Amino acid sequence: MDDSDFDTKSRIIELLDVRGKIAFDYAKKVIYHQMSDHTERTATSIACANIAFIKYWGNRDSALRLPVNGSLSMNLDGLFTRTTVSFQNSLGFDELIINGHEVMGKGLERVSAILDIVRQNAGLDIKAQVVSENNFPTGAGIASSAAAFSALALASTKAAGLDWPEFAVSRLARLGSGSASRSIPAGFVEWKMGSGDEDSYAVSIAPPEHWDLVDCVAIVSAGHKETGSTEGHALAPTSPLQAARVVDGPRRLEICRRAILERDFDSLASIIEHDSDMMHAVMMTSQPALFYWKPATLAVMGSVREWRYSGLPVAYTIDAGPNVHVICLSESASTIVELLKALPGVENVLIAKVGPAARLEP
Amino acid sequence: MDDSDFDTKSRIIELLDVRGKIAFDYAKKVIYHQMSDHTERTATSIACANIAFIKYWGNRDSALRLPVNGSLSMNLDGLFTRTTVSFQNSLGFDELIINGHEVMGKGLERVSAILDIVRQNAGLDIKAQVVSENNFPTGAGIASSAAAFSALALASTKAAGLDWPEFAVSRLARLGSGSASRSIPAGFVEWKMGSGDEDSYAVSIAPPEHWDLVDCVAIVSAGHKETGSTEGHALAPTSPLQAARVVDGPRRLEICRRAILERDFDSLASIIEHDSDMMHAVMMTSQPALFYWKPATLAVMGSVREWRYSGLPVAYTIDAGPNVHVICLSESASTIVELLKALPGVENVLIAKVGPAARLEP
Numbered sequence: 105m106d107d108s109d110f111d112t113k114s115r116i117i118e119l120l121d122v123r124g125k126i127a128f129d130y131a132k133k134v135i136y137h138q139m140s141d142h143t144e145r146t147a148t149s150i151a152c153a154n155i156a157f158i159k160y161w162g163n164r165d166s167a168l169r170l171p172v173n174g175s176l177s178m179n180l181d182g183l184f185t186r187t188t189v190s191f192q193n194s195l196g197f198d199e200l201i202i203n204g205h206e207v208m209g210k211g212l213e214r215v216s217a218i219l220d221i222v223r224q225n226a227g228l229d230i231k232a233q234v235v236s237e238n239n240f241p242t243g244a245g246i247a248s249s250a251a252a253f254s255a256l257a258l259a260s261t262k263a264a265g266l267d268w269p270e271f272a273v274s275r276l277a278r279l280g281s282g283s284a285s286r287s288i289p290a291g292f293v294e295w296k297m298g299s300g301d302e303d304s305y306a307v308s309i310a311p312p313e314h315w316d317l318v319d320c321v322a323i324v325s326a327g328h329k330e331t332g333s334t335e336g337h338a339l340a341p342t343s344p345l346q347a348a349r350v351v352d353g354p355r356r357l358e359i360c361r362r363a364i365l366e367r368d369f370d371s372l373a374s375i376i377e378h379d380s381d382m383m384h385a386v387m388m389t390s391q392p393a394l395f396y397w398k399p400a401t402l403a404v405m406g407s408v409r410e411w412r413y414s415g416l417p418v419a420y421t422i423d424a425g426p427n428v429h430v431i432c433l434s435e436s437a438s439t440i441v442e443l444l445k446a447l448p449g450v451e452n453v454l455i456a457k458v459g460p461a462a463r464l465e466p
Numbered sequence: 467m468d469d470s471d472f473d474t475k476s477r478i479i480e481l482l483d484v485r486g487k488i489a490f491d492y493a494k495k496v497i498y499h500q501m502s503d504h505t506e507r508t509a510t511s512i513a514c515a516n517i518a519f520i521k522y523w524g525n526r527d528s529a530l531r532l533p534v535n536g537s538l539s540m541n542l543d544g545l546f547t548r549t550t551v552s553f554q555n556s557l558g559f560d561e562l563i564i565n566g567h568e569v570m571g572k573g574l575e576r577v578s579a580i581l582d583i584v585r586q587n588a589g590l591d592i593k594a595q596v597v598s599e600n601n602f603p604t605g606a607g608i609a610s611s612a613a614a615f616s617a618l619a620l621a622s623t624k625a626a627g628l629d630w631p632e633f634a635v636s637r638l639a640r641l642g643s644g645s646a647s648r649s650i651p652a653g654f655v656e657w658k659m660g661s662g663d664e665d666s667y668a669v670s671i672a673p674p675e676h677w678d679l680v681d682c683v684a685i686v687s688a689g690h691k692e693t694g695s696t697e698g699h700a701l702a703p704t705s706p707l708q709a710a711r712v713v714d715g716p717r718r719l720e721i722c723r724r725a726i727l728e729r730d731f732d733s734l735a736s737i738i739e740h741d742s743d744m745m746h747a748v749m750m751t752s753q754p755a756l757f758y759w760k761p762a763t764l765a766v767m768g769s770v771r772e773w774r775y776s777g778l779p780v781a782y783t784i785d786a787g788p789n790v791h792v793i794c795l796s797e798s799a800s801t802i803v804e805l806l807k808a809l810p811g812v813e814n815v816l817i818a819k820v821g822p823a824a825r826l827e828p
Contacts, residue, residue, distance in 0.1 A: 344710055344711065344713075344714040344744070345707045345710050345711065345744065345747055347710060348706055348707050348709060348710035349706065349707065351706075352706035355706075377755070378751065378753070378755070381750045381751050381755060382706070382707065382751050385707055385747030385748075385750065385751050386747075388743045388747065389740065389743050389744050389747050391736075391740070393739070393740070393743060395764075395767070395768065395771075397764060398764070398768075399761035399762065399764045399765040399768075399811075400761065401764075402757075402759060402760070402761045402763075402764050403761040405757070406757065406760075406761075409757075449761075
């Protein structure tokens, strides 16, 4: 429906009486308003997943998702969520469609909570449709919620006409999923734990081109994981080891930050494996215990260590799922992929270089 | 050679001259002395392996093997070491024969250190031959050193003519291998960390007949483990999680002690899995990391948890090796053994009831 359609109808109605003319003008105004609404209140964004080198596990404030320790990650180029947010007068409630399926319940509530913050800041009082597509398996230890909530934060603020700086979008993404804060800035990213809501957001410490790392994600099980991260974070304090892990956090962050800035692979390798093992140590000593590792996970971990001891620059890190993120230099990526594919229990290998910041689609 | 042989020879020599008689008497005296030596200075003992429910990992004094926390175990009936110690004037050095093979180097030194303490206490200045046989695979996470050093402590003190009370033998065994202290008393055994060498030994908290538990040991790899326990204990303080594990030790000990005394299987199950997971959490966050679990280990752990969640009273615990000790009530042992044997990666299942104290063979 474009202007010429209106003009045609307009000419027909001009042949009618004055009340008809008044009624048509009103209808035209409403329709134009809705159309302009639609045009201006829609935005599409793309945001990468990220893999944490120093992990986020446990909140000091669950509602605000304020973490007990800072974390550090690499964006994963090519593993992304594309999200379109449209604020529409015609909607009676927020709608969420992920990979073609409408999502209700807790998933929708979590998205609406972010949209509510956006509406409040933009002075908007209309509902939104959120259409989201991942190009990688969800809920299997690749940070799908990180990509999803960072894309949502960027698209929804833009659609609502807010022109927020990067740090503010990162902070908003954090409220949806802590690790999503890290998918907003580019390349190698540190999420500062901050002193509160205001200053707990992520910043880039180095751009993607700083270091040619590759994440070869060994998929050992694409099924949905048993315990989601939100529930997992809540269990972190039940491990008698969590406090010690947290106290030691700044040491690990410092080693990892330095390793990235100095492109020191050996140092990176040992600290990311150590940090990943520490998070899983806490997980499996929680009450109840959380075991994300499958037998094939352990087999890949063992092989990666062996390859490194035999001289190949390679290291593993594992999020809250069974898949193994195998980090290497781009020059050895094809070798690593072949080695991984030959391991029993490895169903597939995804490959990601260092990814860019979350961005809007024109 | 018995007395009648001597008498025959004696009569022949009496036909010879006086010097001959004198020479014969001297020789006879020496031979008699050596024979009586041999008879009195030999002892054979049998000692069980044990499986720790609350684990020993880390020493506050490595030389004295004074642990950082108390531990609690069950003796494993039928999985034993038989050791014969013979102090012999004719030996120029201590001899150690394990499963038919002579052992030199570090292994012999560790045994000689125990023999030295025995010699010092008995006022003996002669070397010993130690002949030891295990009836289970050594160095694969079944406490072969526990059985070995407890058998050695008991046989060597007896052979040297020392009649030590149980606690003193337990303390001596501790100096050879910490967990060996627990294989001296009967049944369910607690090793008190003590305030020093004098009061760090193990005592029985309940006899074998107190509770009809069975340990079904799922052997997933009978190969020799990569890092022995002595080296492992030395690495414990390098884990940022060890101090927290140690601080939490008395809580776990108390829950486990009570579960045993009250025959509360559910409580036992959750605390022994938790304690085992905590020890392995420390191991794999040590620097360098110690991974004793194999993929099949993790598979058995997962299956055991599933069986328990579906109502079967069963729990796992794992020592410094890949094999999984699956603890159950004797009434479900045959079911558990069948289930375990059906799991991929399980090579064999050993079965042990609650074992007796270390004992001397007549």
